[in-house]
Amino acid sequence: MNVDIGNALAREADPGVAEASLERLDERVGRAHDRIEGGIDDREFGYASLALPADADVEAIRAAVAGFDPAAVLTVGIGGSALGAETVTAALGLEGHHTLDNVDPAETARLLEALPLEETLVNVVSRSGTTAETLANFLVVRDAMEAAGVDWTDRTVVTTGDSGPLAELAERHDLPTCPVPDGVPGRFSVLSTVGLLPAAALGGDVEGVLSGGAAGRAALSPSLFDCPAYAYGAVAYALEQRGATTNVVMPYVESLEPFAEWFAQLWAESLGKDGLGQTPARTLGATDQHSQLQLYRAGRRDTLVTLLRPRERPDRPIPEPDAGELSYLDGSTLGELIDAEFEATEASLAVSGVPNVRIEFDRLDAESVGRLLYDMEAACVLAGELLEVPTFTQPAVEWGKRAARGMLDGDAEAAEAAAEKTTLRVRDRP
Amino acid sequence: MNVDIGNALAREADPGVAEASLERLDERVGRAHDRIEGGIDDREFGYASLALPADADVEAIRAAVAGFDPAAVLTVGIGGSALGAETVTAALGLEGHHTLDNVDPAETARLLEALPLEETLVNVVSRSGTTAETLANFLVVRDAMEAAGVDWTDRTVVTTGDSGPLAELAERHDLPTCPVPDGVPGRFSVLSTVGLLPAAALGGDVEGVLSGGAAGRAALSPSLFDCPAYAYGAVAYALEQRGATTNVVMPYVESLEPFAEWFAQLWAESLGKDGLGQTPARTLGATDQHSQLQLYRAGRRDTLVTLLRPRERPDRPIPEPDAGELSYLDGSTLGELIDAEFEATEASLAVSGVPNVRIEFDRLDAESVGRLLYDMEAACVLAGELLEVPTFTQPAVEWGKRAARGMLDGDAEAAEAAAEKTTLRVRDRP
Numbered sequence: 001m002n003v004d005i006g007n008a009l010a011r012e013a014d015p016g017v018a019e020a021s022l023e024r025l026d027e028r029v030g031r032a033h034d035r036i037e038g039g040i041d042d043r044e045f046g047y048a049s050l051a052l053p054a055d056a057d058v059e060a061i062r063a064a065v066a067g068f069d070p071a072a073v074l075t076v077g078i079g080g081s082a083l084g085a086e087t088v089t090a091a092l093g094l095e096g097h098h099t100l101d102n103v104d105p106a107e108t109a110r111l112l113e114a115l116p117l118e119e120t121l122v123n124v125v126s127r128s129g130t131t132a133e134t135l136a137n138f139l140v141v142r143d144a145m146e147a148a149g150v151d152w153t154d155r156t157v158v159t160t161g162d163s164g165p166l167a168e169l170a171e172r173h174d175l176p177t178c179p180v181p182d183g184v185p186g187r188f189s190v191l192s193t194v195g196l197l198p199a200a201a202l203g204g205d206v207e208g209v210l211s212g213g214a215a216g217r218a219a220l221s222p223s224l225f226d227c228p229a230y231a232y233g234a235v236a237y238a239l240e241q242r243g244a245t246t247n248v249v250m251p252y253v254e255s256l257e258p259f260a261e262w263f264a265q266l267w268a269e270s271l272g273k274d275g276l277g278q279t280p281a282r283t284l285g286a287t288d289q290h291s292q293l294q295l296y297r298a299g300r301r302d303t304l305v306t307l308l309r310p311r312e313r314p315d316r317p318i319p320e321p322d323a324g325e326l327s328y329l330d331g332s333t334l335g336e337l338i339d340a341e342f343e344a345t346e347a348s349l350a351v352s353g354v355p356n357v358r359i360e361f362d363r364l365d366a367e368s369v370g371r372l373l374y375d376m377e378a379a380c381v382l383a384g385e386l387l388e389v390p391t392f393t394q395p396a397v398e399w400g401k402r403a404a405r406g407m408l409d410g411d412a413e414a415a416e417a418a419a420e421k422t423t424l425r426v427r428d429r430p
Numbered sequence: 431m432n433v434d435i436g437n438a439l440a441r442e443a444d445p446g447v448a449e450a451s452l453e454r455l456d457e458r459v460g461r462a463h464d465r466i467e468g469g470i471d472d473r474e475f476g477y478a479s480l481a482l483p484a485d486a487d488v489e490a491i492r493a494a495v496a497g498f499d500p501a502a503v504l505t506v507g508i509g510g511s512a513l514g515a516e517t518v519t520a521a522l523g524l525e526g527h528h529t530l531d532n533v534d535p536a537e538t539a540r541l542l543e544a545l546p547l548e549e550t551l552v553n554v555v556s557r558s559g560t561t562a563e564t565l566a567n568f569l570v571v572r573d574a575m576e577a578a579g580v581d582w583t584d585r586t587v588v589t590t591g592d593s594g595p596l597a598e599l600a601e602r603h604d605l606p607t608c609p610v611p612d613g614v615p616g617r618f619s620v621l622s623t624v625g626l627l628p629a630a631a632l633g634g635d636v637e638g639v640l641s642g643g644a645a646g647r648a649a650l651s652p653s654l655f656d657c658p659a660y661a662y663g664a665v666a667y668a669l670e671q672r673g674a675t676t677n678v679v680m681p682y683v684e685s686l687e688p689f690a691e692w693f694a695q696l697w698a699e700s701l702g703k704d705g706l707g708q709t710p711a712r713t714l715g716a717t718d719q720h721s722q723l724q725l726y727r728a729g730r731r732d733t734l735v736t737l738l739r740p741r742e743r744p745d746r747p748i749p750e751p752d753a754g755e756l757s758y759l760d761g762s763t764l765g766e767l768i769d770a771e772f773e774a775t776e777a778s779l780a781v782s783g784v785p786n787v788r789i790e791f792d793r794l795d796a797e798s799v800g801r802l803l804y805d806m807e808a809a810c811v812l813a814g815e816l817l818e819v820p821t822f823t824q825p826a827v828e829w830g831k832r833a834a835r836g837m838l839d840g841d842a843e844a845a846e847a848a849a850e851k852t853t854l855r856v857r858d859r860p
Contacts, residue, residue: 006852079720093536102717103771105746105764106523107684133716136748136759136767143749169752187721219858231856245730246676246709254537265721272725279676279725279733281711286563287532289830290509291617291695295702295709297826300675302732303709316535318566319573322599328839329566334535336838337566341533343848344833350851351829396727399781400719403774408766409758418773421780422436424449426661428649 001371003228004358005235013355015242030222032385046392048183052191053213064157064176065201070121072096073198077125078133080186084195087262090255091369094202100137112144122156127180129164185392187265205366212370233379237386240278244304247278252285252309252342270380273389286341297352305356312363431801433658434788435665443785445672460652462815476822479618483643486622494587494606495631500551502526503628507555508563510616514625517692520685521799524632530567542574552586557610559594615822617695635796642800663809667816674734677708682715682739682772700810703819716771727782735786742793
């Protein structure tokens with residue numbers, strides 16, 4: 001993997017980072033690196049995430065999925081319990097992974113109808129074992145399997161902490177279980193049981209993913225000029241401080257679409273604190289050139305665009321057109337076209353002075369996926385150190401969770417907060 | 431449909447809009463309304479979009495799809511030629527609509543392998559008939575159908591302008607064609623042949639969608655206090671001017687996920703001009719509470735959150751849990767849970783002073799979908815008037831299109847622009 005930050009320099013972009021500023025920032029990067037290395041070594045809360053490629057419990061994953069050869073895997077989980085697993089299976093091109101990560105009754109019904117329940121492995125994931133959406137969905141899935149005459153206890157694996165309702169349930173029904181890693185927040189758990197079980201169940205090369213992660217671990221070094229992950233994290237931080245408060249993540253490969261969602265959680269929940277942070281915008285190249293590029297080039301100067309692509313990919317020739325005006329496509333391939341669009345978009349952003357960073361890897365395989373995920377986590381942890389925010393907590397989501405629960409069981413305070421809402425309702429004229 | 435802007439008022443939110451400011455702004459809304467009505471009456475470029483519910487050529491759609499009863503529809507188009515159609519079929523719950531809106535060779539191959547080509551209707555959409563991605567994909571699809579022994583000329587409909595390579599091709603092969611509406615930019619074309627053909631081919635109630643659009647047309651009125659669409663557009667504008675430069679669109683219903691993408695194009699490409707505009711962020715409730723809410727509540731104060739939901743929906747009870755700690759779910763439904771989460775999230779944003787707007791409609795049906803789409807277009811046009819930007823053009827995307835084309839046919843200037851890129855590449859230490 002390499003990271004090209006040329007188009008984020010002040011001589012190209014506004015906001016941009018002067019090279020002298022980067023040199024000065026590099027001293028702070030060195031100190032942050034020491035802090036991060038110490039945290040990894042001591043498996044401190046959060047920092048333990050960056051020890052995962054080595055610490056991941058592959059044995060537990062293999063044991064949990066042993067004996068299953070599912071046509072489909074249904075992950076029941078939300079947020080960090082779903083996005084990493086989705087990212088890995090999609091990036092590896094594994095078909096058959098579905099997730100129930102919402103509580104929309106219509107979507108739940110649609111999915112349960114579409115799945116071959118007797119050949120589906122249900123993968124329930126919740127660290128606490130109490131996540132309302134996950135437990136509600138699991139109860140619905142269990143019920144649907146019973147109604148279809150499928151013994152759900154034969155087709156369910158559980159990934160959860162040592163105690164809690166889900167751990168108790170697994171014990172009561174003798175279900176295969178996987179532990180959640182210690183000291184690892186959900187959004188940093190992709191290189192663990194949480195992120196890798198569905199891929200393993202579908203025959204994916206999880207060892208390859210972990211080996212890519214380990215290469216990322218080995219590449220951490222005290223200078224941003226020697227470490228792609230830190231180069232990205234440091235430049236994103238420096239641009240945030242200079243007004244690039246939106247970070248557009250734009251992979252030019254469809255199977256990284258879930259990666260952009262995973263990145264959005266990682267970036268938003270880790271860095272969105274104390275009035276700081278960047279809003280991640282999930283996009284897809286080349287498609288979103290036809291949707292968002294106008295804004296990026298000509299809107300407010302508050303955006304960093306992060307472009308990603310593999311240097312090689314399986315390709316497909318464009319058949320010969322029978323109309324003269326399309327002759328410029330003649331002899332080209334789809335891969336050449338998407339690469340031309342990548343470079344044209346990058347150049348068009350540069351011409352407008354919009355800061356952008358290019359992240360490239362040789363090809364999309366298990367190793368590069370693991371490397372990419374590890375490096376983005378390391379970049380995020382570095383950015384958190386530089387911003388001086390508590391990267392690994394998410395205090396601002398707790399109030400809403402308590403309130404939702406309170407509304408369901410009639411808690412007076414929650415009901416009151418919702419009832420007190422200021423309304424200014426605009427309706428059609430009568 | 432109604433719009434509740436109470437949580438965007440200055441007494442609740444920061445940034446927020448003082449009620450006195452809204453009163454003053456309403457005079458400008460009245461003048462903008464006159465401008466918009468005049469534009470609609472004269473079918474001026476762009477404004478003609480808001481005449482579409484009445485002007486839409488339903489006969490042409492019905493004629494083009496007559497005789498087809500496809501298992502699947504494959505739309506080959508990009509940007510405004512795909513997003514509207516995706517939005518409508520998803521919102522109506524129609525299964526079987528697929529789109530090729532990128533030129534990723536792997537995804538194209540995957541899709542062509544998954545589709546039953548002999549039962550698929552191919553729907554090629556490009557106003558100019560020269561869009562590189564669309565034409566390249568169509569050539570690939572045609573080739574795949576030939577290879578599968580399917581006569582593509584029997585299963586292809588074309589939506590394009592009066593001239594251009596695609597119109598010529600349609601004539602040469604005697605394909606059914608639909609016209610594109612005059613004076614309507616792609617991102618405003620959802621209530622026309624462009625957005626409605628796939629839904630019609632799959633048996634959707636396109637007349638119902640247009641009737642909802644017509645209700646939106648009838649509801650336009652000179653005051654934001656009497657017109658939901660203008661209330662939304664005016665508040666979004668006022669908040670943009672006060673620093674809410676991100677607009678998070680968060681539907682609490684999965685089948686509106688493509689709607690959020692459609693909205694993102696509408697908002698970004700129409701308003702992202704002259705250094706102004708809001709960055710649309712596409713999200714999904716309740717899922718993204720577990721991904722983005724931390725940032726919205728505690729990050730930079732630059733965000734408007736737009737929450738959408740139906741007031742009623744098909745529901746599903748949550749089966750009785752067998753663990754005591756989950757008893758608060760007892761007797762609830764998935765619908766009650768997602769509604770509790772909606773209200774809890776809204777309240778938690780209000781508690782933090784983050785401006786948010788609630789958009790509600792009775793239920794998700796053809797009429798409400800048409801109404802929602804129309805009202806968001808009208809809101810966007812109003813916001814464009816208030817921002818004084820040229821809402822209906824997208825000049826900043828042209829450079830990149832020319833450059834991509836130039837790279838493919840060896841244009842020296844484009845190649846040079848790309849070659850001149852400033853690089854500062856960070857690799858692993860050797």
